[in-house]
Amino acid sequence: MAFLSYASRQLVADSDDVSMIWVIAILSVLAFLMVFAALHRLLRPVDRLPAPSGKKWKLPPGPSGWPFIGSLLLYSKGEVAAHQIAEYGEMTTTHLGSKLWVVLNSNRLVSELYGRKGSVTNGRPPYPMVSGMISQNRRSVLLPVNGWAERRRVMHQLLSGTALAKYQDYQDMESITLLKGYLHRPQAWYVHNRIYSNSVIHRITFGERPPEGDNVKEIAKAQFDFLTNAPPYNLWDCFPELTKLPIIFQWWRHKYAAMGHATHAAYARYWTPLKAAIEQGDRPPSFAQDLISGEGKFSGTETDKMFLAMQLVEAGSDTTRLAINIFILAAFSNPDKFQKARDEVDSVCGGSGERLPGFEDEKLLPYINAFGKEMLRWRRVFAWTPEHTLTEDLAFEGYFFPKGTNFVINHASIANDPSAYESPQSFQPERFLDGHETDMGGHWQFGHGRRVCVGYRLAQKSLFINVARLVYCFDFAAREPFDNTKINHFTLDEPFPVEVRVRGTSFAELIRNSSTNVGNV
């Protein structure tokens, strides 16, 4: 009897346990579904939100992508993705996390949407991590119109017109230093490219070459943190709405907040002594000097000024280094075009090392400028450049785009479009011999429209002077068989195997005798 009552109690207890397990399971599933539904609602891209009454969003075709992440996995395939995306037509709709990315696959559409419609496509989406936390909302390149516009005006004013001419002396001087580097340590050609790029932008920003020491490493780290999290590389910035979650659930914020503090501290350690020296008046002309003296009429705080100057150094250094690397790649991969470029410089400067080409020769050397443009079409510094975001709903060519749509240039696919460039795989500077060799049309590596690279004229001058002088004085060959589609941008070591040789003794003599103390700087 006792046994029976024990057994029946146990049965009831067991069935209670089973029911409890069921209850917990059902509640868990319900909780999961609720969280899923809430997240789904929170992370709806703008084209899934209602359109103004009586209308419907109408977007170009594109891959359907996965729930939540959209086509994130596709974009991780690099240039292969760019070509697959372009298969949908002149414009392709994709989703990058919760962001709506409309990819522009033709020159015509970049001109139309970045250029003609520039007053409504000059926004930026929110980047809570790389802009908000890492950059403390102070790097203009990622700011929305409000916050960006004044910084842009100041940079434009202090980097164009007479300032541009003033800074040419720095480029001249540093380019001779680069030639001397190539002459004395040819195997370190890629290091000289880096030194040139850092030194020029540093002189422009602060009036002097970068100082040696630990500060420089800290700055390099800050730049690395920024670049490796720039769009579209930061996963959390593909879901900006997640910042609406209670802070306790945003475990990833700490990492980026720490990067922001480190960036601020590194900048301050670097900027403070340079600013003090500039204020004492014993430094040559520079962007920072103009900024500090109030020349640019910038209403920002001291910290804003610091970020503006430091951003310039970051934006101008690595981009130029990579572009000169691409020149070397183009030079040894296309010997016939290289010879044509050399013939042009010889016809102006003499074929026996009589004198170095200079800025005064620019109009006489159209092929050199065309070479510079073609190399940025042929191989690129950037696969993707930051989004241009719609600041209001836009009806365009039968489509209806919601405010918040991000337009993005498909650089790789446009550059390889046979309807835009005959034999796009081949390197042909001739395609840019159109009387506009010194402007930047023909490729979009500097962006386009109101947010176009503010330093593109400086960059174009750097490319001109270095391409002209390197073509004139040095020979380049691949040291071993090499696939020239592999650029290895992200290494600071030799990116591809190159043998550099000075053209002859008269050219070595010319370089040795060239002074790096030119100009009135």
Ligand code: HEM
């Ligand atoms: C080959 C060299 C360079 C390339 C390929 C390049 C490319 C770019 C691109 C694609 C953008 C963004 C454009 C957009 O949003 O549509 C940009 C912005 C910017 N670039 Fe360059 N750049 C180069 C050299 C330079 C130099 C030498 C400087 C410094 C003087 C510079 C300073 C900047 C700045 C400050 C911005 C942000 C502008 C803003 O906030 O409006 N860049 N650049």
